[in-house]
Amino acid sequence: DAKTTQPPSMDCAEGRAANLPCNHSTISGNEYVYWYRQIHSQGPQYIIHGLKNNETNEMASLIITEDRKSSTLILPHATLRDTAVYYCIVSVITGGFKTIFGAGTRLFVKA
């Protein structure tokens, strides 16, 4: 079973920040939080990952709570092209990387 919980869908106005929450209350100390997104009919695309500290790259920022039980992906200035399904994944390392996708959040960016 997926170890993460996300809202099924969210709306965001174009140009505004999109904040996508994820709950991972059973995360272990050595497990990373990964975010991917999948635009319709394409393969998933890696966005960002983190362990404890907040992370930022050219695509997004990842805010992880101090107890690591939840995180938020922030797209600072959402565009129509950011409309996609966003998956929050906790990485389970078992001699190769067992990646379990949850249901994800379908983000609609509206003009």
Added chain:
Amino acid sequence: DTEVTQTPKHLVMGMTNKKSLKCEQHMGHRAMYWYKQKAKKPPELMFVYSYEKLSINESVPSRFSPECPNSSLLNLHLHALQPEDSALYLCASSQVSGVGGNEQFFGPGTRLTVL
């Protein structure tokens, strides 16, 4: 080159056919993955190869047979499939490392239809 390629893009096969899906990457990644994705569902992990050896098989039926002939190639051999096996088959690759995390790079997928 940060691309994972998959061929063919589309495949239609009968239940008695034998076909293969191919995946290739030249990023030096030593972990490669097969996922199956049904419409409006998240990807489901099928197999993981690490250093060309099968490390994870998620109880996939034997009509799906993976093969990793070298560090750049991953095949999925298909035989006697059922119509419910129709799906998007995704390949991915990543580094094999427990330090610093490992992002997976996905190919565009092969859309398989079993008649």
